[in-house]
Amino acid sequence: MSKVKAITILLAEDNEDHAELMLDVLNEFNVGNIVNHVRNGEEVLQYLRNEPPFDQVDCPEPDLILLDIKMPRLDGIEVLEVIKSDEALRHLPVVMMTTSTTDEEIKKAYKLGANSYITKPLQFEEFAEKVKQLNLYWVLTSELPSHPPAESSQTGGNGERQ
Numbered sequence: 001m002s003k004v005k006a007i008t009i010l011l012a013e014d015n016e017d018h019a020e021l022m023l024d025v026l027n028e029f030n031v032g033n034i035v036n037h038v039r040n041g042e043e044v045l046q047y048l049r050n051e052p053p054f055d056q057v058d059c060p061e062p063d064l065i066l067l068d069i070k071m072p073r074l075d076g077i078e079v080l081e082v083i084k085s086d087e088a089l090r091h092l093p094v095v096m097m098t099t100s101t102t103d104e105e106i107k108k109a110y111k112l113g114a115n116s117y118i119t120k121p122l123q124f125e126e127f128a129e130k131v132k133q134l135n136l137y138w139v140l141t142s143e144l145p146s147h148p149p150a151e152s153s154q155t156g157g158n159g160e161r162q
Contacts, residue, residue, distance in 0.1 A: 006032030010062035025131040041074025063144045069098035084113035
């Protein structure tokens with residue numbers, strides 16, 4: 001098996017149970033991952049722009065964004081549209097994660113530049129397996145641009161470490 005590389009992930013998820021499961025799976029498979037968690041669309045953009053309460057030291061540019069579609073303030077589709085229309089952000093890979101399987105929503109996400117669209121299964125084991133497979137792909141198969149090394153941290157929606 002190829003060497004597992006650590007990646008920085010921005011997890012945008014307002015459902016605390018889903019977020020906890022995803023954090024556990026992402027870190028269980030690859031303890032070197034840096035996973036920063038935000039809870040709504042506005043926080044995603046604040047994080048990416050290093051606006052308070054987020055700063056570049058504790059919140060490095062992510063290698064991958066896992067973006068829930070159904071979030072408060074700005075939903076994932078709106079956030080995706082902003083990311084992919086911003087010259088400084090559009091290079092970031094974005095994976096949409098949602099319970100929705102509507103063809104219209106899937107087409108819209110890809111049209112706006114999503115790199116992948118994954119539905120969240122209702123069963124815990126299936127959900128955990130999808131997150132594990134997603135992680136495997138991004139750390140073993142895909143090639144991502146390198147960043148300067150950053151300290152490992154997990155942050156909450158207000159920038160504090162978890």
